[in-house]
Amino acid sequence: GTFEDGSLQSFYFPEGHPHVGIFKGMAKILEEHGYGNMADVHAECKPNFACKSGVEHCCCRWMVYNEPDFVNVRSTLELVAESHGILVLFLPKFHCKLN
Template identity: 70%
Template sequence: MSIVQKHWPNEDHIFIFNNATTHLKHPNGSLSACKMPKGTPKVGTNWGVEVTVRNSEGKIIYGVDGKPTKMKICMGDGTFEDGIFKGMAKILEERGYDNMVNVRAECRPNFTCKPGVKHYCCRQMLYNEPDFVNVKSTLELAAESQGISVLFLPKFHCKLTFIEQCWGHAKRVYHQMLPSPSKHDLAKNLVDALESVTVEQMWKYACCSHRFMDAYKKGLMGKQGHGQLEKAGL
């Protein structure tokens, strides 16, 4: 991000990313129903997001047992009643849902909630609440701080994502280069491989992805889809 701002300071920049988990990771303490308990914790206990403790330089602090030190923090800008977490059921009831005590915490496996049910599991219902859906990732927050917009591509096959094709092109070029024990040579090879993907080739890969999408929309699969691309010269 600093590179594009340095070389093109007067332009508006939009970064496009795929749905890799590293791109979608949220900051520690972000609003999430992932590990929330359904009910209020027992007396003498409380619930919080467990995070790794770091020093002022961002380095992990280890305990005497050699393991990273953990601590519990309050989630997002949430407020607790008398300092105690309310539980998912009470949060949903405060949002207008009724009889949440009788709704299970989570449908298993993998949120396989029964269709036609009035209330799904508590966790699924919270996931679909606007403030939970609209939580921004660490990547988005970092981009916003630099005045840069971020777009995420849908979860599709690599053939439908031209960025993956560009990445595959660069990796192929890199593998064709002579091996070397020198870090300088390896760094240079990496840069050369990335720069080998020209803007014209990016356009071609983007066009290829659109052709695949068009083929799938028409019901063409496998060899039929590839045949359409060959006719188009891609």
């Protein structure tokens, strides 16, 4: 992820931290993005990520899912193909009986 100023955000605790190399977690990442104290926000809506319609800050998963710098990330396949001059298109599933 990146911050608004364009600097990179590390998802793991840095050298010198007591938990060096361990994943920070969604709540900590969102706090660093300026969402404030995320201690009381659930990691996900249960059951099966059933977030309520129209609620923007119901759980950490929903907030990370809608954060622009996480939404606009290209896949590893796209990055590798692009480095070789190949265009990758993701198309919807096709079944011959649907036409």
